[in-house]
Amino acid sequence: MEPRHPEHWSIRIARPGREPVITDVRPAAAVCAAVLALVGLVAGVRLALNHFERTVSGFERTVTSERERNAALEVQAGRLLGKLEQLEAEVRSLQRQANLAPTIDATGQGGAGGAEPGAGAGMMLSIANLRLDKLSKAMRAKKTIALALAERSARPAGLPVVGARLTSGFGPRRDPVMGGVELHSGLDFAGPYGLPIRATAPGRVSRAGWGNGWGQHIVIDHGYGFETLYAHLSRLEVRAGDSVGRGEVVGRMGSTGRSTGTHLHYTVYLDAQAVDPSPYLGEAPPVPAL
Numbered sequence: 001m002e003p004r005h006p007e008h009w010s011i012r013i014a015r016p017g018r019e020p021v022i023t024d025v026r027p028a029a030a031v032c033a034a035v036l037a038l039v040g041l042v043a044g045v046r047l048a049l050n051h052f053e054r055t056v057s058g059f060e061r062t063v064t065s066e067r068e069r070n071a072a073l074e075v076q077a078g079r080l081l082g083k084l085e086q087l088e089a090e091v092r093s094l095q096r097q098a099n100l101a102p103t104i105d106a107t108g109q110g111g112a113g114g115a116e117p118g119a120g121a122g123m124m125l126s127i128a129n130l131r132l133d134k135l136s137k138a139m140r141a142k143k144t145i146a147l148a149l150a151e152r153s154a155r156p157a158g159l160p161v162v163g164a165r166l167t168s169g170f171g172p173r174r175d176p177v178m179g180g181v182e183l184h185s186g187l188d189f190a191g192p193y194g195l196p197i198r199a200t201a202p203g204r205v206s207r208a209g210w211g212n213g214w215g216q217h218i219v220i221d222h223g224y225g226f227e228t229l230y231a232h233l234s235r236l237e238v239r240a241g242d243s244v245g246r247g248e249v250v251g252r253m254g255s256t257g258r259s260t261g262t263h264l265h266y267t268v269y270l271d272a273q274a275v276d277p278s279p280y281l282g283e284a285p286p287v288p289a290l
């Protein structure tokens with residue numbers, strides 16, 4: 001007996017309150033339609049999944065690149081803070097050398113050392129910004145400080161001769177050669193002939209030779225208005241144009257020129273005016289390394 005194959009299927013679509021729709025379809029066509037619908041559904045789901053995957057991986061890429069960008073910014077901010085701290089330390093050191101009150105706290109702003117690593121680029125940059133303001137003021141002061149230090153290092157200090165005794169001070173005195181009253185423009189130190197005479201500050205020899213009653217003499221220009229004169233020397237150890245350091249031997253004690261005995265005449269000039277050298281005989285300050 002042959003299996004029964006219906007020639008067509010009746011599909012009845014019920015419509016409440018209305019007549020039902022009845023349509024006849026061939027079984028093969030119905031199966032084909034169902035298979036096609038299934039294939040379409042699978043393809044649609046796959047497409048949707050692909051799109052979702054692409055979206056997710058795009059988002060992951062964005063997150064990763066943001067994280068990398070933040071890390072790079074953090075490194076930059078860290079470097080900036082490090083540089084700031086270095087500059088602050090320089091300014092503090094200069095201020096210490098110049099005996100000036102510090103304008104930057106040793107602890108800095110917002111805690112010592114600024115932001116902790118990993119504090120985030122934004123946070124680190126705001127801290128750097130705060131500190132930059134204070135620092136820029138300090139940097140402006142740095143010029144003044146450096147000038148003050150250079151001026152201090154140019155200032156004559158210490159004795160021009162060791163092993164001699166002070167025989168005549170600065171100011172009015174009886175002229176030892178002509179009699180009468182003269183203004184003694186410096187200090188006289190008496191000692192043995194040939195005693196080494198030393199520069200009391202670094203500078204450049206502006207004069208080395210004979211003249212003006214000073215006999216053999218040396219003038220050193222120290223800059224910042226300071227000059228020193230060493231007179232009545234028996235011998236010159238430097239020439240005009242030479243650079244000399246503090247304590248360097250520039251000549252030997254003698255009695256050349258207008259002199260009554262072996263001695264050194266020492267004058268300190270400030271802005272071309274002879275001033276009393278006594279306040280300049282104290283110990284030389286340490287020369288800062290600038």
Ligand SMILES: [Zn+2]
Pocket residue numbers: 168184186187188264265266
């Ligand atoms: Zn003198």
